[in-house]
Amino acid sequence: MISRTFYISALFALVSFFIHAQKAPLEEVDPPYFIKSIELAGTNNGDQFPILKLGEPLKVNFDDINGDEADYYYKIVHCNYDWTPSNLAKAQYMRGMDNQRIINYENSFNTLQLYSNYRLTIPNRFTTLLLSGNYMLSIYNDEDELMFSRKFIVYENSVGVAAAVHRTRDLSTIQQDQLIQFEINTSSMRLRNPERELKVAILQNYQWKTAITDIKPQYTLGTRFVYRYNTETSFPGGNEYYNFDNKEIRGGNVSIASIELKDLYHNYLHTNATRAGEPYTFNPDINGDFLINTIQGDDPSIEADYAVIHFSLANYMNLTGSKIYVQGRFNNYAINEENQLFYNEETDLYEAPLLLKQGFYNYRYVVVNEKGEVDPVKISGSNFETENEYLIIVYFRKFGEIYDRIIGIGSTNSSVIKN
Known part of the structure; x- marks a missing residue:
C-alpha cells in the first residue's frame, strides 16, 4: 500500500519540476534614454566583458543625464550555463546581501550636459560572491523598476x-x-x-x-x-569597426568632419561608405568597445561632456523592407529606434544622431530584414x-x-x- 508520505513527496517533486522547467533564460535589458555610458569592467582592462577570477572585483559605472541624484539599487542573480536562474539560494552564492543602494555617485563638473555618475564595486561591505558561474547584474530605481541588466562571469582556474x-x-x-x-x-x-x-x-x-x-x-x-x-x-x-575620437570636443579629428555648438556640442562624422565586396583593409580597432576620455579634465567619469554624434552612411544596395542600425558596445549592440538610421532625401544618406559621452568609440552598421533577422556583415562585409x-x-x-x-x-x- 502506497503511503500518504509517498504521495506528498511525489507531488512536491512534480511541482518542483514544473517550476524549474518554466524558468526562461535571462536576457540583458537595455536602459531608458536617460541612462547612458554603462561600463562593466574586471581586471581584464580594455576588454568589453568582465571576466572575473573568483575574488576579483567587478566595477560598474553609469550616468543618469537627468542629473537629479536619483537612488539606484543593484541585484545579482546566479545563472546556469543557459542563463536560466540557478536553483541556488542567495545565501549559497553570496555572502551578505544585495538589493543595496548605490551610495557612490557624483554630479558632473564643468559640462554643458548635466548628469550624475554612479559607481559600484563588488565585493563591497554588503556583498561578496562565493561561487563561480554566470551572473546577471540588474539595476533598479527606488520604485523597484528595472533600469538595465548586464551579464558577467566569475571563473575558477582549474583547467x-x-x-x-x-x-x-x-x-x-x-x-x-x-x-x-x-x-x-x-x-x-x-x-x-x-x-x-x-x-x-x-x-x-x-x-x-x-x-x-x-x-x-x-x-x-x-x-x-x-x-x-x-x-x-x-x-x-566580419570587418574592422569604424571609429571616432572626440576627447577634444571643440577641436577637429581625423574622424570628425565638422563641429557645431548649440545647446550641446554636435560632432558630424565623415560619411561612411558600404564596404561589402571591397578588399580587406587592416584598420586597428578595439573590437567594438569604447573608452570614455577627455582632455578638458582629470576625471573623465564626471568631467567628460556629452555631444550629439551625427552618423551618416552612403549605401546604394537595395534594402527594401529592411532597416539599418548603428551599434557597438556603447549601446550593447541594441536594435531600437534610438539608433536606427533614416534615409535623408536631401543628402541621399542614411543618418542618425546619438547622444554620447566624450571618448573613443568603435561602431558598425547592421541590417535587420522584415523577419527581424540581423545581418552584421551586409554593410561592412566579411573577411577571414x-x-x-x-x-x-x-x-x-x-x-x-x-x-x-x-x-x-x-x-x-x-x-x-x-x-
Missing part, C-alpha cells in the same frame, strides 16, 4: 584551455569565416562523465548574442578533450583576415550538483590565423 583560429574548411565561406579549434586539459580534475559534465560557450568579441554553445568534444586523449570541428565552431570574420578576439568558457556540473561552475577560460586572437 587549461588551448585555442587557435583557423580558416574554415567550408570552401563556400573560406574567404569570409574564421574557425575556432581548441582543447581542454583536465589533468587537475577527475571527471566521471565528461560528455554530460562539461559544457562550453565560444564568444566572438565578447558578444553573447552570437555565442556558439552545445558543442561536445569530438574525442579524448587522456585528460585532454579535443574540439576540432570543421564548420560547427566557425564565425563570420579580420582581427577578432575569441573567448572559450568551460562549464562543469558534477553529478548531483544543482548549478554550473566555470572551471576555466581560454582566449585566442585571429591576428595569427592558421590554414
Whole structure:
C-alpha cells in the first residue's frame, strides 16, 4: 500500500519540476534614454566583458543625464550555463546581501550636459560572491523598476584551455569565416562523465548574442578533450569597426568632419561608405568597445561632456523592407529606434544622431530584414583576415550538483590565423 508520505513527496517533486522547467533564460535589458555610458569592467582592462577570477572585483559605472541624484539599487542573480536562474539560494552564492543602494555617485563638473555618475564595486561591505558561474547584474530605481541588466562571469582556474583560429574548411565561406579549434586539459580534475559534465560557450568579441554553445568534444586523449570541428565552431570574420575620437570636443579629428555648438556640442562624422565586396583593409580597432576620455579634465567619469554624434552612411544596395542600425558596445549592440538610421532625401544618406559621452568609440552598421533577422556583415562585409578576439568558457556540473561552475577560460586572437 502506497503511503500518504509517498504521495506528498511525489507531488512536491512534480511541482518542483514544473517550476524549474518554466524558468526562461535571462536576457540583458537595455536602459531608458536617460541612462547612458554603462561600463562593466574586471581586471581584464580594455576588454568589453568582465571576466572575473573568483575574488576579483567587478566595477560598474553609469550616468543618469537627468542629473537629479536619483537612488539606484543593484541585484545579482546566479545563472546556469543557459542563463536560466540557478536553483541556488542567495545565501549559497553570496555572502551578505544585495538589493543595496548605490551610495557612490557624483554630479558632473564643468559640462554643458548635466548628469550624475554612479559607481559600484563588488565585493563591497554588503556583498561578496562565493561561487563561480554566470551572473546577471540588474539595476533598479527606488520604485523597484528595472533600469538595465548586464551579464558577467566569475571563473575558477582549474583547467587549461588551448585555442587557435583557423580558416574554415567550408570552401563556400573560406574567404569570409574564421574557425575556432581548441582543447581542454583536465589533468587537475577527475571527471566521471565528461560528455554530460562539461559544457562550453565560444564568444566572438565578447558578444553573447552570437555565442556558439552545445558543442561536445569530438574525442579524448587522456585528460585532454579535443574540439576540432570543421564548420560547427566557425564565425563570420566580419570587418574592422569604424571609429571616432572626440576627447577634444571643440577641436577637429581625423574622424570628425565638422563641429557645431548649440545647446550641446554636435560632432558630424565623415560619411561612411558600404564596404561589402571591397578588399580587406587592416584598420586597428578595439573590437567594438569604447573608452570614455577627455582632455578638458582629470576625471573623465564626471568631467567628460556629452555631444550629439551625427552618423551618416552612403549605401546604394537595395534594402527594401529592411532597416539599418548603428551599434557597438556603447549601446550593447541594441536594435531600437534610438539608433536606427533614416534615409535623408536631401543628402541621399542614411543618418542618425546619438547622444554620447566624450571618448573613443568603435561602431558598425547592421541590417535587420522584415523577419527581424540581423545581418552584421551586409554593410561592412566579411573577411577571414579580420582581427577578432575569441573567448572559450568551460562549464562543469558534477553529478548531483544543482548549478554550473566555470572551471576555466581560454582566449585566442585571429591576428595569427592558421590554414
